[in-house]
Amino acid sequence: MTGNGGSDQFRLAEFYNKTDTIKDFSKGSDKVGLNEFDFTNTTQTQAGTTLASTDYVENLTGITQMSSSEDKKLVELQTSVSGTQIASQTSSSAAEAYVLVHNSTTNKAEIWYDSDWSGTGNRSHILTLDNIVDLSGLIGMSNTDFVEYSF
Numbered sequence: 001m002t003g004n005g006g007s008d009q010f011r012l013a014e015f016y017n018k019t020d021t022i023k024d025f026s027k028g029s030d031k032v033g034l035n036e037f038d039f040t041n042t043t044q045t046q047a048g049t050t051l052a053s054t055d056y057v058e059n060l061t062g063i064t065q066m067s068s069s070e071d072k073k074l075v076e077l078q079t080s081v082s083g084t085q086i087a088s089q090t091s092s093s094a095a096e097a098y099v100l101v102h103n104s105t106t107n108k109a110e111i112w113y114d115s116d117w118s119g120t121g122n123r124s125h126i127l128t129l130d131n132i133v134d135l136s137g138l139i140g141m142s143n144t145d146f147v148e149y150s151f
C-alpha cells in the first residue's frame, strides 16, 4: 500500500493469513488501522479510534518478557529481534496481542499477531512498514500511530 501525500489510514482487514506492506508510512500523520480487535481500553468506531496509550506497551525488550498483562494490547519491543526469534520465542503466559518489532533479519519494522504468544503456533506476520528501517525509527512510534476501526 502507498499513501502518497496527506494523512492516510492504512486499514488491515485481516490479521491472520497474509502480510501487507506499507511503503511510505508517515509517523504523526498516517495511521495503521486494526480491525475490531477488542483492545482492553479502546472502543472501535467506523471512523477509527486512536489506540489508548494504556493499550500500547513500550517497556518490554523481548517476547519472553510478555505475559497475560499484554493480552489484548499492542507491544512495541524496545530491542531488535531476529526473524528466527520472532517465530520461536514464547511469552511466559497466554496473551493474544500484536507485536511491533524491528526485525534485525529484514531490517524493517513489522507487526506480528498471535492469538496466544505462549505457543509458537498460529503466529503470523501481518504488516511490514517498509520505510521504518531501524530500531530508533520503530521506537519513535506510539499509540497515536494506530486506530481501531469497525465496519
Ligand SMILES: [Ca+2]
Residues within 6 Å of the ligand: 114, 115, 116, 117, 118, 119, 120, 121, 122, 123
Ligand atoms: Ca501461538
Ligand SMILES: [Ca+2]
Residues within 6 Å of the ligand: 058, 076, 138, 139, 140, 141, 142
Ligand atoms: Ca514508542
